[in-house]
Amino acid sequence: MDSQSSLVILFVFLLPVIFWLLIKQRRKSSASQGRRLPPGPRRLPLIGNLHKLPNGLPHHVLEHLALQYGPLMFLQLGSISTLVVSSDHMASEIFKTHDLVFSGRPVLYVANKLSYGCVNLAFAPYGEYWREMRKIVILELLSAKRVQMFQSVRDEEVGLMLDSIAHSKGLINLTQLTLFLTNNVLCRSAFGKKYDDGGGIGKSRIHGLLEETRALLGGFFLSDFLPWLSWLNKFNGLEKKVEKCFKGLDNFYDRVIEEHLDSRRPKPEHEDLVDVLLRVQRDPNQAIPLSNDQIKGVLTDMFIAGTDTSSATLVWTMAELIRNPLVLRKAQDEVRSVLKGKSKVEESDLSELMYLKLVLKESFRLHPAVPLLLPRETLKSCTIEGYEIPTTTMVFIHAKMIGKDPECWENPNEFWPERFLDSSIDYKGNHFELLPFGAGRRGCPGISFSVKLIELALANLLYRFDWELPHGVRREDLDMEDAAGLVVSKKVPLFLAAKPVHPSLTNYVAQ
Numbered sequence: 432m433d434s435q436s437s438l439v440i441l442f443v444f445l446l447p448v449i450f451w452l453l454i455k456q457r458r459k460s461s462a463s464q465g466r467r468l469p470p471g472p473r474r475l476p477l478i479g480n481l482h483k484l485p486n487g488l489p490h491h492v493l494e495h496l497a498l499q500y501g502p503l504m505f506l507q508l509g510s511i512s513t514l515v516v517s518s519d520h521m522a523s524e525i526f527k528t529h530d531l532v533f534s535g536r537p538v539l540y541v542a543n544k545l546s547y548g549c550v551n552l553a554f555a556p557y558g559e560y561w562r563e564m565r566k567i568v569i570l571e572l573l574s575a576k577r578v579q580m581f582q583s584v585r586d587e588e589v590g591l592m593l594d595s596i597a598h599s600k601g602l603i604n605l606t607q608l609t610l611f612l613t614n615n616v617l618c619r620s621a622f623g624k625k626y627d628d629g630g631g632i633g634k635s636r637i638h639g640l641l642e643e644t645r646a647l648l649g650g651f652f653l654s655d656f657l658p659w660l661s662w663l664n665k666f667n668g669l670e671k672k673v674e675k676c677f678k679g680l681d682n683f684y685d686r687v688i689e690e691h692l693d694s695r696r697p698k699p700e701h702e703d704l705v706d707v708l709l710r711v712q713r714d715p716n717q718a719i720p721l722s723n724d725q726i727k728g729v730l731t732d733m734f735i736a737g738t739d740t741s742s743a744t745l746v747w748t749m750a751e752l753i754r755n756p757l758v759l760r761k762a763q764d765e766v767r768s769v770l771k772g773k774s775k776v777e778e779s780d781l782s783e784l785m786y787l788k789l790v791l792k793e794s795f796r797l798h799p800a801v802p803l804l805l806p807r808e809t810l811k812s813c814t815i816e817g818y819e820i821p822t823t824t825m826v827f828i829h830a831k832m833i834g835k836d837p838e839c840w841e842n843p844n845e846f847w848p849e850r851f852l853d854s855s856i857d858y859k860g861n862h863f864e865l866l867p868f869g870a871g872r873r874g875c876p877g878i879s880f881s882v883k884l885i886e887l888a889l890a891n892l893l894y895r896f897d898w899e900l901p902h903g904v905r906r907e908d909l910d911m912e913d914a915a916g917l918v919v920s921k922k923v924p925l926f927l928a929a930k931p932v933h934p935s936l937t938n939y940v941a942q
């Protein structure tokens with residue numbers, strides 16, 4: 432036998448045997464340490480499941496598996512150990528008993544690139560930097576006082592949306608309108624204006640850029656589960672796509688920062704978020720020096736976390752209301768009797784709209800905009816229900832499954848806001864059967880910012896218009912399928928017919 436054939440034999444027969452023996456040995460040694468893992472498939476046909484990227488890891492695939500393997504399920508996704516949690520009891524174990532251990536975030540390829548190397552808040556690794564960033568976000572950017580300052584922005588933008596509905600002739604595309612609403616509110620709050628002024632970055636440009644960013648951030652990619660394959664991203668076009676998107680965002684932020692630093696800029700009535708971040712940057716007492724890249728990272732956070740989540744929630748709520756005419760009627764009766772002929776709903780009226788608040792809770796229960804929350808990562812190993820969960824395990828909390836768990840909810844698939852009457856359950860992270868905003872240290876800091884806008888928009892939509900399905904579409908035929916992605920909106924845009932209730936009130940903003 433020549434040396435070439437010996438080499439072939441070595442590669443073809445011996446190497447696989449050596450690998451097999453090594454793996455067997457590893458399994459044996461972990462078993463001998465008494466380590467148990469929760470039930471679940473140890474291997475998923477990764478390429479088969481994930482080839483349709485960037486569609487992500489669909490929450491219904493995990494739901495299907497969790498129904499089979501239970502509320503604490505372990506998956507081996509490529510080289511990433513993954514835990515899927517889908518009961519309120521287990522969620523409470525994680526958020527209450529072991530919150531610190533579960534406060535990491537895995538490093539994902541696109542998120543890392545678009546967040547300037549995870550220097551934002553949402554993807555920052557747990558630690559001192561994240562703590563300081565979180566302080567800035569909670570105390571400065573999304574504090575109750577700051578959210579209150581943006582009241583006039585919300586009011587005007589909701590007014591513009593209502594005007595556009597009142598003046599449109601055909602069906603209303605609520606999916607598009609609500610996305611414009613949330614984008615515009617966020618643009619004005621964060622950057623001080625909408626950037627639809629023809630000054631180089633037109634409406635379509637910034638909206639397009641954000642859509643591109645969202646689509647990329649909303650997915651998982653093969654290299655997230657097989658990091659040693661990240662070199663492939665150069666060849667499959669992903670790297671180029673991400674670079675282009677990053678450049679677009681970066682140029683936009685540079686322009687915004689430059690404009691804010693321009694001494695000729697008129698002093699705004701209220702600081703916007705860029706003003707605040709630049710002020711914090713100048714503060715010599717700041718615990719961490721804030722670079723421009725870190726500011727840009729946080730701005731991406733605000734945009735990505737704060738726009739389509741709120742618009743998806745508005746669309747899901749309107750879709751459920753149209754499918755449940757008694758609930759719709761009741762919510763409209765409430766807002767119309769509380770407002771008693773006023774021209775518009777204002778934020779000061781919202782505290783009286785008790786039924787509307789129940790409707791929103793019910794919508795968060797059935798359609799949490801981020802059904803798997805943002806993935807967490809364990810900082811060290813810990814024991815849950817007698818199972819040892821290894822360090823650096825990626826963790827998904829299946830908020831959508833928990834929201835439909837018959838153990839927690841009577842008739843879970845029914846849209847029935849009355850279930851929250853005389854119940855203290857809310858969505859702020861204290862009740863683990865309702866987790867649309869997550870919970871614990873890394874829970875969403877934007878609850879108040881989003882809920883104020885959602886409630887105001889919803890109340891006005893119900894007050895000002897009667898809503899109907901397009902001619903010939905039956906309630907039971909309304910498509911309620913989820914779109915793919917981390918933030919899950921309704922797959923098919925929601926088109927409805929709107930009839931103004933007070934035909935004289937067509938110019939809402941002018942009232």
Ligand code: HEM
Nearest residue numbers: 553736737740741801804805868869870873874875877881
């Ligand atoms: C309906 C609206 C919203 C929903 C459903 C939502 C949901 C979530 C969820 C599920 C998480 C992950 C929580 C966890 O890991 O436990 C999160 C985190 C986050 N959200 Fe929201 N969110 C919304 C609105 C907003 C808004 C308006 C902002 C900012 C303007 C925002 C900023 C953030 C940030 C920065 C994080 C990361 C926090 C951290 O890692 O420390 N969100 N959000």
